Amino acid sequence: MKPLGTVLGKATAALTVVTVVIAVVLNYFDDPVPVKYTSMTEDMKTLEENFRHQNKSCFVLGASGETGKVLLQELLERNIFFKITLIGRRQLTFEGKPYENLIQEVVDFEKLDEHAVAFQGHDVGYCCLGTTRAKAGVDGFIRVDHDYVLKSAELAKAGGCTQFHLESSRGADKNSKFLYLKVKGQVEADIEALGFDRFSVYRPGVLLVDRQESRPGEWLARKFFSAMSAMGSTAMSIPIQAVAKAMVSNTLLQPEQKAEILENSAIVSLGKSAENK
Numbered sequence: 001m002k003p004l005g006t007v008l009g010k011a012t013a014a015l016t017v018v019t020v021v022i023a024v025v026l027n028y029f030d031d032p033v034p035v036k037y038t039s040m041t042e043d044m045k046t047l048e049e050n051f052r053h054q055n056k057s058c059f060v061l062g063a064s065g066e067t068g069k070v071l072l073q074e075l076l077e078r079n080i081f082f083k084i085t086l087i088g089r090r091q092l093t094f095e096g097k098p099y100e101n102l103i104q105e106v107v108d109f110e111k112l113d114e115h116a117v118a119f120q121g122h123d124v125g126y127c128c129l130g131t132t133r134a135k136a137g138v139d140g141f142i143r144v145d146h147d148y149v150l151k152s153a154e155l156a157k158a159g160g161c162t163q164f165h166l167e168s169s170r171g172a173d174k175n176s177k178f179l180y181l182k183v184k185g186q187v188e189a190d191i192e193a194l195g196f197d198r199f200s201v202y203r204p205g206v207l208l209v210d211r212q213e214s215r216p217g218e219w220l221a222r223k224f225f226s227a228m229s230a231m232g233s234t235a236m237s238i239p240i241q242a243v244a245k246a247m248v249s250n251t252l253l254q255p256e257q258k259a260e261i262l263e264n265s266a267i268v269s270l271g272k273s274a275e276n277k
């Protein structure tokens with residue numbers, strides 16, 4: 001009989017080989033990074049300064065969620081808007097000076113038309129709204145991830161908003177057989193049809209975050225993709241901070257087209273450029 005140490009050593013080696021092979025395969029499938037982001041040499045500080053002088057205002061949908069919370073921090077730290085409004089279904093509590101000037105609009109998402117005023121007068125809109133099928137059921141999921149998001153975008157556009165930044169999902173496709181990806185793809189297409197001067201879609205993979213809410217399936221996926229991410233794969237997962245940084249940095253850039261889609265690798269790359277600023 002072989003000693004236990006030898007067996008364990010072989011098992012560990014085998015596991016390492018399997019993980020490395022998976023990482024290599026995932027890297028092979030990594031999204032191509034658009035040239036725009038790899039060759040971006042513009043100084044973020046200068047871009048921020050220029051943007052700040054334009055005295056623009058923004059609103060955030062989903063600021064109580066995991067991405068929304070970090071996005072709000074990023075917006076406050078970089079201080080590029082003279083006014084930030086949070087639009088949500090409940091009043092949020094904040095402590096400290098940075099939050100003093102925040103405006104909150106509490107709305108009933110089932111009666112958004114009655115809250116049109118909340119969506120008026122913003123230059124830029126950020127949307128990190130979303131639920132899950134497990135939490136809300138099929139109808140509830142479609143209602144939040146499609147209907148609430150689209151109606152908010154419509155009201156914002158009617159209220160003068162020119163830029164809309166939507167956190168969608170990797171694999172979003174209105175023709176997908178999978179409900180989640182189909183709904184995400186459909187809302188992307190419907191908002192694009194509204195004709196914002198600028199519409200940016202972010203399609204992150206698995207969000208790497210220590211989520212407050214318990215989602216066991218997602219927890220397992222996170223553990224796996226965290227390991228993959230540590231091995232350099234940028235296609236499948238992303239730290240939530242990188243998404244927030246990318247959304248803010250991208251606001252400062254001049255896109256080549258009115259509508260753009262940032263896949264996971266592009267978000268990672270843009271998030272890093274903000275870290276290095």
Ligand SMILES: NC(=O)c1ccc[n+]([C@@H]2O[C@H](COP(=O)([O-])OP(=O)(O)OC[C@H]3O[C@@H](n4cnc5c(N)ncnc54)[C@H](OP(=O)(O)O)[C@@H]3O)[C@@H](O)[C@H]2O)c1
Binds near residue numbers: 061065067167
């Ligand atoms: N989880 C992932 O790995 C992953 C990957 C790719 C893309 N995404 C997408 O990224 C987006 C943000 O994800 P996240 O994990 O940061 O979100 P999250 O933590 O689940 O937060 C969701 C936000 O939506 C709001 N919301 C949910 N149900 C609502 C309802 N019925 N009425 C009004 N507001 C409602 C929540 O408000 P309350 O705080 O009031 O509940 C919260 O502000 C989502 O669209 C998600 O589908 C997620």
